[in-house]
Each structure stands twice: as C-alpha cells, then as structure tokens.
Amino acid sequence: MNKQHQxxxxxxxxxxxxxNWQTDMGAIFFGExxxxxxxxxLEELGQHHWMEYMVFAVTGRESKSLARLIEAxxxxxxxxxDPRLWNNRVAALGGTTRTxxxxxxxxxxxxxxxxTYGLKTSKGAIDLLYRFKDKxxxxxxxxxxxxxxxxxNRVVWGYGRPLASGDxxxxxxxxxxxxxxxxxxxxxxxAFQIGEYLSRSRYKYQINISAVAAxxxxxxxxxxxEFYYVAALSFVGGIFPCYVDAATHKEGTFFPLSTGxxxxxxxxxxxxxxxxxx
Amino acid sequence: xxxxxxNTQREQITTKIWREESEPDNPFAASAxxxxxxxVYGDLLGKIxxxxxxxxxxxxxxxxxxxxxxxxxxxxxxxxxxxxxxSVRAAMxxxxxxxxxxxxLMAAIAVGAGNLGGSREVYTAMQYWQQCGINLEAWLEIIAxxxxxxxxxxxxEMEHTPGFDPHGASCPTPVKQLLAHLSALSNGGCLSWLxxxxxxxxKQAEIPLTYSGVAAATFFDLGFEPEQAEIIYLFLRxxxxxxxxxEQEKTGFRQYPFFANGLTLTNDPGPVARHE
Numbered sequence: 001m002n003k004q005h006q007x008x009x010x011x012x013x014x015x016x017x018x019x020n021w022q023t024d025m026g027a028i029f030f031g032e033x034x035x036x037x038x039x040x041x042l043e044e045l046g047q048h049h050w051m052e053y054m055v056f057a058v059t060g061r062e063s064k065s066l067a068r069l070i071e072a073x074x075x076x077x078x079x080x081x082d083p084r085l086w087n088n089r090v091a092a093l094g095g096t097t098r099t100x101x102x103x104x105x106x107x108x109x110x111x112x113x114x115x116t117y118g119l120k121t122s123k124g125a126i127d128l129l130y131r132f133k134d135k136x137x138x139x140x141x142x143x144x145x146x147x148x149x150x151x152x153n154r155v156v157w158g159y160g161r162p163l164a165s166g167d168x169x170x171x172x173x174x175x176x177x178x179x180x181x182x183x184x185x186x187x188x189x190x191a192f193q194i195g196e197y198l199s200r201s202r203y204k205y206q207i208n209i210s211a212v213a214a215x216x217x218x219x220x221x222x223x224x225x226e227f228y229y230v231a232a233l234s235f236v237g238g239i240f241p242c243y244v245d246a247a248t249h250k251e252g253t254f255f256p257l258s259t260g261x262x263x264x265x266x267x268x269x270x271x272x273x274x275x276x277x278x
Numbered sequence: 279x280x281x282x283x284x285n286t287q288r289e290q291i292t293t294k295i296w297r298e299e300s301e302p303d304n305p306f307a308a309s310a311x312x313x314x315x316x317x318v319y320g321d322l323l324g325k326i327x328x329x330x331x332x333x334x335x336x337x338x339x340x341x342x343x344x345x346x347x348x349x350x351x352x353x354x355x356x357x358x359x360x361x362x363x364x365s366v367r368a369a370m371x372x373x374x375x376x377x378x379x380x381x382x383l384m385a386a387i388a389v390g391a392g393n394l395g396g397s398r399e400v401y402t403a404m405q406y407w408q409q410c411g412i413n414l415e416a417w418l419e420i421i422a423x424x425x426x427x428x429x430x431x432x433x434x435e436m437e438h439t440p441g442f443d444p445h446g447a448s449c450p451t452p453v454k455q456l457l458a459h460l461s462a463l464s465n466g467g468c469l470s471w472l473x474x475x476x477x478x479x480x481k482q483a484e485i486p487l488t489y490s491g492v493a494a495a496t497f498f499d500l501g502f503e504p505e506q507a508e509i510i511y512l513f514l515r516x517x518x519x520x521x522x523x524x525e526q527e528k529t530g531f532r533q534y535p536f537f538a539n540g541l542t543l544t545n546d547p548g549p550v551a552r553h554e
Contacts, residue, residue, distance in 0.1 A: 010446060019539065038547055228432065260288075268338065
C-alpha cells in the first residue's frame, strides 16, 4: 500500500527508527557532562544568562543583544500581573483552589496560546509581516494587501486589541529597543505603516504590541517559528504573581460566584428524563 | 460594589447548558442544578448513563438509543489507546518520575492534541467530512489536493491525510472491527459509506485508515461540530492514560524504557577542558 519511495516509509521507517534517535540537538552524559547544539552545557554555556541560553537553544544563535531585546519584550509586553486577564486568571484560580504552582502556571501558559490575544496573535503578526514584505518586494501595494487580508480573513494579526483602543506598551518598548540599537529596521517600519493605514481606515484598528515585537524580532532575523518559540513562555512573568497572590489570600476567595451569577439562556424549562428510545 | 445578593448590576456567565437555584442560607451553594432543564441530582441521577449525560451536555437534547450506543461504542474503543500510544506514553512519563497526577493527564492531553493520531487530526478530518460528505470524487480530490492556508498557525501543517496512518502498512484489524461495528450500529450514513469506500480512500491516500478517521466519521454521523469532536475525542482517550500512568508510577522508572542506548549525538564535541 505504501509508495515505494527512495527513502523508507511506513513500518520500514519505524523499524529503522526503533531505539535509534539521531540528533545534533543535545544529550546528557550522566555523571560527566551535557551537550546542547554541539556545546558543552557546563563548560561553554554555564556562564550564560538564562535568556541567552534559551535563545541559543531555540535558534542556535549566541547573542547577548538579541537575548536582551527578547527579555525587554517579555517584560514590557507580556508580563502584566492582573488576575482578571484570562490567562492570568487561570493561575489565580489555581492559587485560590490550592493546586500546585507548576500546574497553575503551566495551564495558564498553555491558555496564553489564544486567538484574541497571546501566541496566536504573535505568530500571526510575524507571519503577516513576512508575507507582506515578500509581496511588497515583488511589486504589490501595501493598501491592496491589507484590504485583501481583511476581506479574506476579517482580521489583521497584530492590530486591534480586545478591551482597549490603544496600546500603552509600544512607546516604552520602542524606547528600550532603540537604547539597544534596534527599532529602525524594515519590518518595524512596515509594522507601523500597516498600523497607520488601519488606524485611518473605517476599522480604526490600532497597532498592538504583537506587531511591534514581531517587527523588532523579524529585523533580528528570527523566523516565524523561532519568534513563536521564544514567545511561548513569555507570559509567565504576569502569571506567577497572580498565582502567588491568590495562593496567599484565604482559599476560595478569588472572585467567588453566587448562583445568581449564572444567566441561563437555554430554551428548555424544567423537564423529566425518559430513557431514550429510537 | 454591589450589595450582597444583588446581582442585577453584576456581570454574569451566560449559558444554555446550566441553571442553578441557591440554598436559602447560602447564595454560593446550589440547592438544585439543572442541565438543559433536567434536575441533575433530583432526576437524572440513577436514570441517565454517563454517555447520555455527555451527549446532553454538548447537544442539550437527549440522544436516541442508537446515538447513545454509537457514542458509547466509540468511547470504549478510544478509552485506552494502549501504552505504545504517544499520549499514553506522555502520561506514563509523568507516572514513572513521580510527577503530579494532574500533570500526567495534562501531558496526555497536550501530546494527544496533535495532528498525528490526536484531536487536531480529528478536527481536520471533520472538516474534510463537512466538505466532502459521502461524495467519493470529492474525497479523492481533497486527498490529492489538501486545502492549504497561506497564513501560518500555531498548529503545524498536516503532513498526511487526516484520519489515515502515515506509518501504516494495511488497515489494522481493530480499526476494521471498530468500523464494521459502528457501521452496523449506525445503519447507513457516513460510517457505512466509509466502510464501503475505505479501500478506495486508502488507495488514494496511499496509507491506511486509522482510529482518528473512524472517530471523525462517527462524530460527523452523530452531528457533532468539528470543535466538539476535537474536545470530546481528547477526553475520551484519557481513562487509559490515567490508568497506565498510575501503573507505571507504582512499577517505577527502572522497569520503564529509557532508551539508554538509543540516542546518537551526531555532533558530540567530547569532553571540553574544564575552566578553573
């Protein structure tokens, strides 16, 4: 049934891989050493800052300045400690129910992969910038691309923000980025050009921090996936305080809901169950 | 701040699923809970099966006897993917290391959510069903030319036809048994069509049908939406993950594969001189 490929496929491929994982990413040599991307973790990477290590792990690049920029983006854009924010609220709920810190924080972090905010927006924003840049370089006009994006997808990732009209994080992030020698690249410029057009359109969408972060890191050469990976845990700075706070309040007191807070909109009134028939 | 008990100005959770009445002495405790109009503790308890209750939660109406039987059969088939399955292995890794039991299920959910044998595959296969129904020509076309989106997503792209096993040789016996059983139960519909056209689809996909494909057909036959199918498939596979995680927790890591000789580091720099 399987195609007769040059390379093995089907069960033949799995047999070849059984107890056989070939990798250049990393491994531990117990009692001796560990290696990441061809470098000794203890001897060559042990002095790195954590973010530098993370950037190397994800991208293979060793860059203090890139790590510093990513750290700044994390602090400014994704670390708000308000337990009303949906992902943070998961951690606060975990705190109030006295679950473990790791469970609450990882669940909240997973929830940060959202559509109206968070990771999907971030990945969508950098993807948009790369797609638009390619098309502009091949002769398309920006306005035409934006209108097509809106027509086809009804959303332009990185623009507009739920619950707010503007984004107060942009100015401080751009200030910090410029202090690091960043912020003047073509992708950041494109991000703001799109924002300018959309803010004047009938949609009145404002640029949000996702598009700015995407522009900054696209200018640093991060791929769409690399940007997504380095952003994946970026919300924990806001998540942790919400867990810690709720865990130190009296249990069960984080925004309790009385029964009257449920607004039933179902069509069925009270009824009796009968064993189903065909 | 509102006065206690005054909910007129308070934000509310809007739901078509659930209604509660409060105990006279405590507005934070329910005296009765109604699921789509049925008194859960005063009426359903003792009358309704778990599968019928799950159906009610998602559909807000009771299932027919056949619908409940179909969903129950699928639930039995999916309940334990077995200890070689990726999602169950994820749960067992939590078990052998002594991790929290919740993390075992979180691991099973995360790993069992993907495009290969996971709930995202069921979601995508459901979209194929929505698009093609029981039109063989449409299926052959979508298998040959799968839909693509210019935009990237947090979900990786599908690397094989959804519902089919990219590493399969021929359709495994249990998959055929499950499809035959469900097809006979459903008495027509997509499952019977799939049973009759399985080999044509497999020939086009060049890989055999697998559990996720049968699950998608069942969910589609039962009128579930793709997102409902995605999430129901996720939790229907958890019982086995839970049981295997607990078993391995007791058995311990010494009797669990570590693949000690299975990894080859292709760029090992060897020991590096220690910086004093």
